[in-house]
Amino acid sequence: xxxxxxxxxxxxxxxxxxxxxxxxxxxxTYRRNRGHLRTYVEGxxxxxxxxxxxxxxxxxxTPPRTLQEFLENYxxxxxAVRRRVQQLVAKGHADANAIALIDETSFSKKGNKTAGxxxxxxxxxxKQDNCVMTVHLGYAAGGFHALxxxxxxxxxxxWHEDRERCRAAHIPDHVVYRPKWRIALELLDRAMQNxxxxxxxxxxxxxxxxxxxxxxxxxRGLLYVLEVPRSVAGWVDTTSLEKRCAQGCIPHPKRVSTxxxxxxxxxxxxxxxxxDKGPEVWDxxxxxxxxxxxxxxxxxxWLIVARHVLTGEMKYFLSxxxxxxAPEVLLHVAFSRWHIxxxxxxxxxxxxxxxxxxxxxxxxxxxxxxxxxxxxxxxxQTHRLREKKPPLDGAPSPGSYRSAA
Numbered sequence: 001x002x003x004x005x006x007x008x009x010x011x012x013x014x015x016x017x018x019x020x021x022x023x024x025x026x027x028x029t030y031r032r033n034r035g036h037l038r039t040y041v042e043g044x045x046x047x048x049x050x051x052x053x054x055x056x057x058x059x060x061x062t063p064p065r066t067l068q069e070f071l072e073n074y075x076x077x078x079x080a081v082r083r084r085v086q087q088l089v090a091k092g093h094a095d096a097n098a099i100a101l102i103d104e105t106s107f108s109k110k111g112n113k114t115a116g117x118x119x120x121x122x123x124x125x126x127k128q129d130n131c132v133m134t135v136h137l138g139y140a141a142g143g144f145h146a147l148x149x150x151x152x153x154x155x156x157x158x159w160h161e162d163r164e165r166c167r168a169a170h171i172p173d174h175v176v177y178r179p180k181w182r183i184a185l186e187l188l189d190r191a192m193q194n195x196x197x198x199x200x201x202x203x204x205x206x207x208x209x210x211x212x213x214x215x216x217x218x219x220r221g222l223l224y225v226l227e228v229p230r231s232v233a234g235w236v237d238t239t240s241l242e243k244r245c246a247q248g249c250i251p252h253p254k255r256v257s258t259x260x261x262x263x264x265x266x267x268x269x270x271x272x273x274x275x276d277k278g279p280e281v282w283d284x285x286x287x288x289x290x291x292x293x294x295x296x297x298x299x300x301x302w303l304i305v306a307r308h309v310l311t312g313e314m315k316y317f318l319s320x321x322x323x324x325x326a327p328e329v330l331l332h333v334a335f336s337r338w339h340i341x342x343x344x345x346x347x348x349x350x351x352x353x354x355x356x357x358x359x360x361x362x363x364x365x366x367x368x369x370x371x372x373x374x375x376x377x378x379x380x381q382t383h384r385l386r387e388k389k390p391p392l393d394g395a396p397s398p399g400s401y402r403s404a405a
Contacts, residue, residue, distance in 0.1 A: 029076065081369050085146075106124050116364075169361055181212075208228040223322075250297065283309055
């Protein structure tokens with residue numbers, strides 16, 4: 001692309017951003033605050049190496065304190081901005097086979113003043129560290145994906161039970177400890193109320209290993225394909241189990257990691273996605289299964305046992321999809337978590353999702369919401385510009401997952 005085209009594209013993006021932000025004007029009453037919104041979003045979309053308040057404000061010729069007050073105290077409806085992001089995704093990217101993506105991420109922080117901070121496992125550092133944890137809901141439809149909701153995890157002992165510490169960080173009294181899987185359900189409910197509808201839901205084993213989480217997702221009418229720990233136990237001989245249960249003799253459930261030590265269903269090869277290192281292929285066994293928490297049989301579901309053909313890595317998934325669901329569909333959904341991993345990667349590397357330096361609760365929440373807004377604009381514009389170029393080799397689109405056998 002030559003210099004003239006680059007300038008035209010940059011001017012076009014400025015116009016696109018102006019049009020995009022107009023959709024949020026009714027969420028921000030005062031014209032001054034609309035200007036601060038643009039400053040913040042432009043800063044997140046800029047090439048600045050550090051996208052915290054001070055460098056973004058200085059680059060825009062705005063006093064840093066002003067942008068800090070925009071996050072901290074100025075009057076604008078960040079909940080309405082959150083709703084509008086969800087409504088835009090629901091309206092502009094509706095898909096009958098859309099996938100809800102649940103995951104969490106961490107932000108390394110110094111000191112003990114930032115709302116929710118404590119020493120815990122920090123995934124971004126790969127070790128125990130002082131960090132803040134947030135839970136997120138992503139949305140994937142075709143080649144499109146976006147973050148549609150986020151919330152702060154409030155640790156129980158170090159924060160929830162110390163309300164004085166909470167008040168010092170301006171955490172409202174109604175914000176209390178909830179397990180991460182419960183936060184995930186709240187995010188899902190909020191998005192559904194604003195028109196975001198998904199057919200499937202995926203999450204890692206931290207969420208999939210909680211039977212109550214699986215049950216509540218199913219109650220909301222979604223088909224889940226959830227990774228579960230290798231310790232999950234149950235029965236694959238479903239016909240025999242039903243007969244023995246009727247006789248009052250329930251056999252001991254087996255852990256999914258110990259099934260088929262010898263023999264078992266045939267492995268099928270599945271091309272999961274393309275990567276920079278080439279195609280990623282997994283072997284899979286897909287069978288009907290009855291999970292048995294505490295040795296008590298529950299409803300039948302699908303068990304997917306997947307083995308990476310090169311590394312031998314094992315993954316286990318449960319799904320409440322109907323009995324006639326094709327294995328290709330289950331594998332496609334199971335391995336769609338790369339979407340939210342990419343969103344975290346893009347959010348941290350491109351818009352400064354992890355660059356916030358605010359401490360109090362409201363500015364942290366506002367930063368998360370504005371980051372979703374900025375990331376939505378970035379994703380939509382990336383797709384628009386890619387339409388002008390030959391498609392790049394990447395992850396297969398929904399429905400294109402296929403058996404390699």
